[in-house]
Amino acid sequence: MLAKTNCNTASLAPFTQPLEEKQILHLYRRAGFGVPFGTLQSHIGKSATQLATEVIEEAINMPLTEEPEWSTWDNTFYPEDGDESRDIKRTQISQWKEAYVTDLRINNLRDRMSFFWHNHFVTELREYDCPSYLYEYITLLQTHSLGNFRTFVYDIGINNAMLKYLNGDKSGKGNPNENYARELYELFTMGEGIGYTEEDIKETARALTGYVKRDEGCGPILFNPNAFDTKSKTIFGQTGAWGYDDVINILFAERPNEIATFVCGKLYEFFVNPLQVPEITQDLAATFIANDFELAPVLAQLFASQHFFDEEAKGVIIKSHFDVFYNFTNETGFQTTNDMVLDGVNICRMIGQEVFNPVDVAGWQRDRDWIGPSTLIGRWKMLEFYLNETYALNEDQFSNLAIDLAGGPGNIDPEDITRKIVDWFLPLGFHSPEDYEIATDIFKSDVPENYFEDGSWNLLSSYASKQVLDLLQHLIKQPEFQLK
Structure with missing residues (x-):
């Protein structure tokens, strides 16, 4: 499906032609x-x-996703009854999920980047299960999505969700936890085995001790100076009684x-x-x-x-499950409901991309890992469901899409209309004339041939919306559709 070499030899010089x-x-x-x-x-x-x-x-x-009323809740806000408390947390997480994924779809680069960072500075909600931590974490990703990376790295390391997820809240002097120190270098800033040694990780872990003061559950995690290792450490050749601020300063000074x-x-x-x-x-x-x-x-x-x-x-990246769903909903421009969007997000979860829960600390691996027998069928079914629901909601929007893409209702050439629809949704179109012919036959299949021949058919015809639905049902199953 994809080449195993990057044949792009163009430079970073500005692209000067007017955009088409x-x-x-x-x-x-x-x-x-x-x-x-x-x-x-x-x-x-x-x-x-x-x-x-x-x-x-x-x-x-762009403004941040609206702050929920429970954004600062700790344990004192929840009932003592464990079952009731879990139900309230589940409702709060569901509310925040709906708010974030709704913004994700329409916020273009800001939340494309917040979602990118969600898969870079990974936390897994299932490991900390605190709505307030989740809110703080996602808001931090949005705040720094296009900001200063040094500041971002500083803030993410003392974020409640990250401290809990990578056991920073259990790292005290005499028993430093190395998890965050390792991921800081290996996954977050330099890459596995690049620029650091195992000794650097051990010494850095000592410098990160002390963030252990908190109530059980969803209370804020605070610094306790009595739990901090005050002894001298050597990190990247620099020696001193380093603490958290020093680690970030040394990292960016010594390994830019x-x-x-x-x-x-x-x-x-x-x-x-x-x-x-x-x-x-x-x-x-x-x-x-x-x-x-x-x-x-x-x-x-x-x-x-x-x-x-x-x-x-173009056409060299395999879409994630969210790409498949959100790109299609945006590029069709069809009327949708919140329930339809959440249904798509839940299908993404079932086939391997659950918002707030990447698969592990290294995140979703992307590209070819998105495609397998079960995930591919799941992607088809997700969009089939979306198409059927939107068609039932308002079938005229299907013919209207074709009218827009075809240049108006005056276009009565089914081959040209099919090609324009195909080329809108497939980044490189089809690779062979035969594939376009198959798509055209599908587009024409429910209409008597003589209607095309005598010019009595057009995109305002009662057949048109169903024709577009049939063509889209065909396109979503094509290999080329999986690319962006």
Whole structure:
């Protein structure tokens, strides 16, 4: 399905041609979860730099998901009865899930990035089960999604959810826990085996001791100076009685190149291609360092570049389950209900992508790991359900989509209409004329052939909505549909 080499030889120089429909759709599939046809039209003709700037500024200025009334609840707010307490927590988590996934679908780059960081600075809700911790964690991801990475790393390490998840709340002098120290270097900043030693991990764990003061359950985790190891430690060759602040300062002072290369490599794999081009990663890393680890300049350079818009960058990433669902809902632009969105999110959970619960501390592995016999069928069924529900809700929106994509109701060429619908949903279209012919036959199948021949058929016909439904049911099962 996908090439095992990255053939993109374009540079990070600005892409200077006025943006066309497919290029804008490409940007929104990577920097968000797709875009409705009408919204896309308003961007045609803009420069890549202009649109990238708009997308990034929108993300930076976007308000956070609304704070729930229980955002600061600790154990004192919950009933003593364990069953009742669990029921209340379950309801609160469900409320926050609905609020976040609703924003995730429509917030483009801001929550595309918060979801990226959710799979980078991983926590698993099932391991701490505190609504207030979850709220703080997701809000932190949104707040820093395009901000300063050094500040982000500092704040995430003393976040309640992270302290609980990686046992920082049990790490005191004489018995330091190495979990967070290891993941800080291996998964969060430099990569496995790069830039650190086992001794650095041990010494760092000692410097991170002391965050052990809390009530049982959902109380805030606080620093207890009596539990902190005050003795001298040596980290990356620097010796002193280091504490938490010192660890972050030393890390970014002594390992800037390793951090920048690792983070920019992950951003490249997520937004451009699972296979890095080392020269591009290094150029992005140089931008990252030159801007004191601010994320926005890196993304601005990438999203406005010839490399990002090169034809070799399109259709080379396998969609996640959330991509499959959200891209399709956004790109059809169909009327939906909250229940329909939550049903899709729950199917994503059943086939392996549960929001707030990545599979382990390393997160979802993405790309080829999304595709298997059971997950592929689950993806089909998820979209079949969505199409049937939206068709029952308002079948006219199907013919209206075709009218938009076909350039108006005056287009009565079923082959051209089919091609335009196919090319809207498939990043590279079909690979063979035969596949387009099959799709056209499906689009025409419920209409007598003479209606096409004598010109009596058009997209305002009573047949049209069902024709579009049949074609979309066919497209969602194609290999090319799994790509973005």
